[in-house]
Amino acid sequence: MRSDAAYLITGGLGALGLTAARLLAMEGAGTLVLIGRGAPRPEHEPALAELRELGATVVTAQVDVSDDDQLGAHLERYGTELPPLRGVLHAAGVLADRMIDDLTWEDVEIVMRPKLLAGWQLHRRTAHLDLDLFLLFGSVAGVLGNPGQAGYAAANCGLDALAHLRRRSGLAAQSIDWGPWAQIGLAAGPDRDDRLADRGLAAMTPQEGAEALAAELAGDAVQVMVGPFDATAWSRFTGPPAASSLLREITQERAVARPSGTTAFDRTDLLAAGATERRDMLTAFVRRQVGRIARAEPDKIRLADRVTVLGVDSLMAMELRQIFETEVGASMPTVRLLRGPTIAEVAEYLLEQLPELAPATAAAAVRATVTESVAEPGDGLGDLLGELDLMSGSELEALFDELTAEESELTAEERSDS
Numbered sequence: 332m333r334s335d336a337a338y339l340i341t342g343g344l345g346a347l348g349l350t351a352a353r354l355l356a357m358e359g360a361g362t363l364v365l366i367g368r369g370a371p372r373p374e375h376e377p378a379l380a381e382l383r384e385l386g387a388t389v390v391t392a393q394v395d396v397s398d399d400d401q402l403g404a405h406l407e408r409y410g411t412e413l414p415p416l417r418g419v420l421h422a423a424g425v426l427a428d429r430m431i432d433d434l435t436w437e438d439v440e441i442v443m444r445p446k447l448l449a450g451w452q453l454h455r456r457t458a459h460l461d462l463d464l465f466l467l468f469g470s471v472a473g474v475l476g477n478p479g480q481a482g483y484a485a486a487n488c489g490l491d492a493l494a495h496l497r498r499r500s501g502l503a504a505q506s507i508d509w510g511p512w513a514q515i516g517l518a519a520g521p522d523r524d525d526r527l528a529d530r531g532l533a534a535m536t537p538q539e540g541a542e543a544l545a546a547e548l549a550g551d552a553v554q555v556m557v558g559p560f561d562a563t564a565w566s567r568f569t570g571p572p573a574a575s576s577l578l579r580e581i582t583q584e585r586a587v588a589r590p591s592g593t594t595a596f597d598r599t600d601l602l603a604a605g606a607t608e609r610r611d612m613l614t615a616f617v618r619r620q621v622g623r624i625a626r627a628e629p630d631k632i633r634l635a636d637r638v639t640v641l642g643v644d645s646l647m648a649m650e651l652r653q654i655f656e657t658e659v660g661a662s663m664p665t666v667r668l669l670r671g672p673t674i675a676e677v678a679e680y681l682l683e684q685l686p687e688l689a690p691a692t693a694a695a696a697v698r699a700t701v702t703e704s705v706a707e708p709g710d711g712l713g714d715l716l717g718e719l720d721l722m723s724g725s726e727l728e729a730l731f732d733e734l735t736a737e738e739s740e741l742t743a744e745e746r747s748d749s
């Protein structure tokens with residue numbers, strides 16, 4: 332780092348921004364410009380004092396980076412009132428998690444603007460400068476996706492693309508796709524940490540994060556994902572990682588390496604068991620999974636407890652549905668889980684959905700819907716009927732929802748026509 336240059340850190344008073352500022356100060360950066368929408372608060376003072384003790388000149392500025400005019404006015408200060416700009420670290424960001432069914436464009440903009448739009452404007456407005464450093468703070472969400480974070484995932488993915496675009500143009504560029512940090516920052520919180528860890532994304536300590544940041548700053552990777560990652564746990568949570576050939580390879584290797592009997596649930600035993608034992612096995616499994624996800628002691632969960640009363644929310648319901656599909660081979664729609672069935676009712680429902688045991692399987696239900704109410708001679712649905720048996724539980728569920736929705740639309744139209 333140069334003692335005669337300025338380094339701009341967006342989100343500079345945030346957890347990762349301040350961590351980066353400390354590293355830069357330790358490396359001899361002369362002027363650190365920390366920008367955010369808000370002014371420094373008293374709790375920031377010790378960290379700012381430490382930066383000064385390390386020898387840096389610290390400047391704070393209130394700039395909304397998603398406002399291009401404000402950003403442009405701020406950038407005019409370099410080379411005049413401030414030393415020349417030699418590094419940009421873009422760590423501004425917000426979360427606005429929302430499940431995709433409820434997502435509006437406004438929600439997407441809330442997270443896209445300070446991350447991707449600001450990243451782009453920073454690039455556009457500094458592309459003519461000789462920067463040594465242009466570091467973008469991305470997220471694993473941009474690489475893996477994450478339920479409730481469609482906009483955030485897209486914004487981070489865009490930052491990765493920006494890093495590649497810059498590097499290809501011969502400009503300084505790095506993008507770090509962070510896994511969750513524990514204790515500090517926008518992803519911190521004991522519940523959130525535990526839930527992400529269950530999904531295979533354990534949190535880093537601030538010390539581990541700072542060390543990784545130092546290593547990446549010294550390195551040359553244009554895009555790197557940083558943090559502990561258990562691909563098998565992640566795939567169990569998200570379902571077959573069909574979209575990612577990389578994950579598929581990793582998880583298949585692990586599956587081969589995994590000793591038999593260590594799976595969370597033995598489906599073969601379930602199918603071989605007698606009716607009473609089968610119900611008990613499934614009930615115990617549902618209780619364990621709800622307990623794990625809702626952070627409740629399985630032994631204290633009663634069969635009559637409603638999953639929503641135990642704390643199951645929409646994200647958790649999605650996770651449960653996925654686990655049921657992957658481990659039991661039977662699906663329970665998220666909306667049905669959110670209606671608050673008891674543990675016993677969930678187990679009973681799953682039993683009914685087991686394709687090997689239930690004569691009226693999901694495929695049969697869809698088949699009946701297609702043939703009875705939708706199919707017309709020569710409309711190609713014969714092909715669809717042939718494909719039903721090859722579809723997964725979730726594909727069938729989606730198709731069933733689609734058909735029943737179409738059916739109710741038709742009925743509503745008929746009603747309004749008559």
Ligand SMILES: NC(=O)c1ccc[n+]([C@@H]2O[C@H](COP(=O)([O-])OP(=O)(O)OC[C@H]3O[C@@H](n4cnc5c(N)ncnc54)[C@H](OP(=O)(O)O)[C@@H]3O)[C@@H](O)[C@H]2O)c1
Binds near residue numbers: 368519
């Ligand atoms: N912490 C993690 O575990 C983690 C994991 C993956 C990725 N990341 C990424 O790392 C970056 C930093 O995260 P963090 O944990 O340090 O979050 P943080 O502590 O909440 O800091 C984010 C900072 O961004 C600033 N900011 C937000 N919108 C802004 C805007 N429009 N203009 C200027 N400043 C703005 C905020 O300050 P004001 O509110 O005052 O504007 C805040 O200080 C984020 O981009 C995040 O997506 C973090």
